[in-house]
Amino acid sequence: MKQTLTDNTVLNKAPAEDQSSNIGKRESPWPIFDVFPKLKPQLAPVSLCDLPTAVQPLSALGDKAWVKRDDLTHKRYGGNKTRKFEFIAAEILAANKKHVVTLGGTGTNHGVATAMVCQQLGLKCTVITFNQPDSKFVQKNQSLMKSFGAKIINAGPVALAALRFYVNPRRLHKDYYFLPGGGAIPVATMAYVNAAFELKRQIEKQQCPEPAEIYLPVGSASTLAGLTLGCALAGLKSKVIGIRVLDAKMGPVETCTNAVVNTLMAQARDILLQDYPQALKELPKAILRSDFFAPGYGVLTPATTHAMEQAQALGLTLDQTYSGKAFDAYLQALKITGKPILYWATYNSILEATTLPPQTGH
Ligand SMILES: Cc1ncc(COP(=O)(O)O)c(C=O)c1O
Structure with missing residues (x-):
């Protein structure tokens, strides 16, 4: 089936803000520029997404369970990418x-x-x-x-x-x-620095509590790098916990390690420092857990299957390579943490019904 853009998704550059009136004014999708306005002309993002994405309670899992719906970032194909x-x-x-x-x-x-x-x-x-x-x-x-x-x-x-x-x-x-x-390029990390500011705005509006922990899957690592850096810049105390789903090394090259996350954070911070030299003295500590990776990239395990089924029952569609493994970690954390925990849904959930081929094997 050929996908065509039937809706009015013509490119929008950053919408011009109407200073004269707040009536009908759409909330800016980039709250990072409220705090760091000099970055706006430099980064000049293109409006492609439906932001902010919602934060929602997962009440069936108790009163501490929350989800950030980045599965719905776009009308055609959502997700963190x-x-x-x-x-x-x-x-x-x-x-x-x-x-x-x-x-x-x-x-x-x-x-x-x-x-x-x-x-x-x-x-x-x-x-x-x-x-x-x-x-x-x-x-x-x-x-x-x-x-x-x-x-x-x-x-x-x-x-x-x-x-x-x-x-x-x-x-x-x-x-x-x-x-x-x-x-995974530096400006992509900035997109998730912005996402942390988006979450902060939602916390301030009491749409969700400040999470003690945030769970997400990690591959090329710029989502984790951006959220970790962004939470530090936004003054959020949430621990951002990345669940590694990719091999740490491919041959001699580090692909998914703390060093990779640190490099991505440092590159994004360098963008910031050009205009805000006092912005952040020290990089925050990256948290990357490897205990959900085995037996390897994209391999489905019974635990991941179980996590995906639980998510499906809550109305969340996950994949076996990334989001299912992180949800498994999230479910386990919910049992012990006793504080609000946010699952950051990174897998696109649009197009599922129309495009999934019949199930085969996996
Ligand atoms: C659904 C999903 N979640 C998480 C990730 C990991 O994001 P990142 O590459 O920024 O670590 C990916 C990467 O492909 C993904 O497809």
């Missing part, structure tokens, strides 16, 4: 690029978001993939990437895919933009 694209798109368009190339597993959610946003922006998209265990999620994402007009090149093993991405002659072509896997 789409939120990042508001800031990534600004960089691509400013550089006048015409073709985006990115990297991911065969079932990459990031690839789907990239394809969807490229279609929306009128850009070409190529996704270079590496093999991951086949599942209904992989098949669904393959068909979504194609339906959003992306060309998929499967390079087989991860090392070959990385070679094809990093040593690609098209890097020399002026029209091509090479976006690292997961969209």
Whole structure:
């Protein structure tokens, strides 16, 4: 089925704010600029998402359970990747690029978001993939990437895919933009710094309590980096707890470690320091747990299946590679913490009903 943008999702640059009247004024989707206004012209995000995403109680799990609905960031394809694209798109368009190339597993959610946003922006998209265990999620994402007009090149093993991405002659072509896997570039981290300010605004409006802990899955790590840095900048005391779902290293390269999270936070802080040299003296401590990773990337376990079923019963659709593992960790934390805990839903929940192929095996 071909996806077309039937709604009015023409690109919006940052909406001009009407200073003369507050009547009918939409809340800014980027509360980070209320605190750091000098960043606005530099980052100039593109309005693609439906922000803020809701915070909701998960009452069936008790009075401490809350969820942040980033599964609904966009009308066509939600999730954390789409939120990042508001800031990534600004960089691509400013550089006048015409073709985006990115990297991911065969079932990459990031690839789907990239394809969807490229279609929306009128850009070409190529996704270079590496093999991951086949599942209904992989098949669904393959068909979504194609339906959003992306060309998929499967390079087989991860090392070959990385070679094809990093040593690609098209890097020399002026029209091509090479976006690292997961969209993990510094401005994408800023999208999640902004998301922490969004949560703070919701806490101030008493839409939810300040969570003692926030749980989310971690792959390329810019979501964790952004939320950790953002909570520190926003003065939230919440501990942001990342659940690692990706191999810590691929060959000699660190892919999902504390060092990676720290580097991403430092790069985002550098953007901030250009205009706000006093902004943050020390980086906050990143929390990355590895105890839900086994037996490997994208492999479904009985515990993940159970967590996904519990989430489904609450109306939350999760995937086996990322969000299911983090929800498993969240459910366990709820049993012991005794304080409000927020699950940050990062997996797109739109398009599920219409595009899932029949279940096979996994
Ligand atoms: C559903 C989902 N959650 C979480 C993540 C991890 O986000 P990040 O790459 O920013 O660590 C991903 C990455 O692909 C994802 O698809």
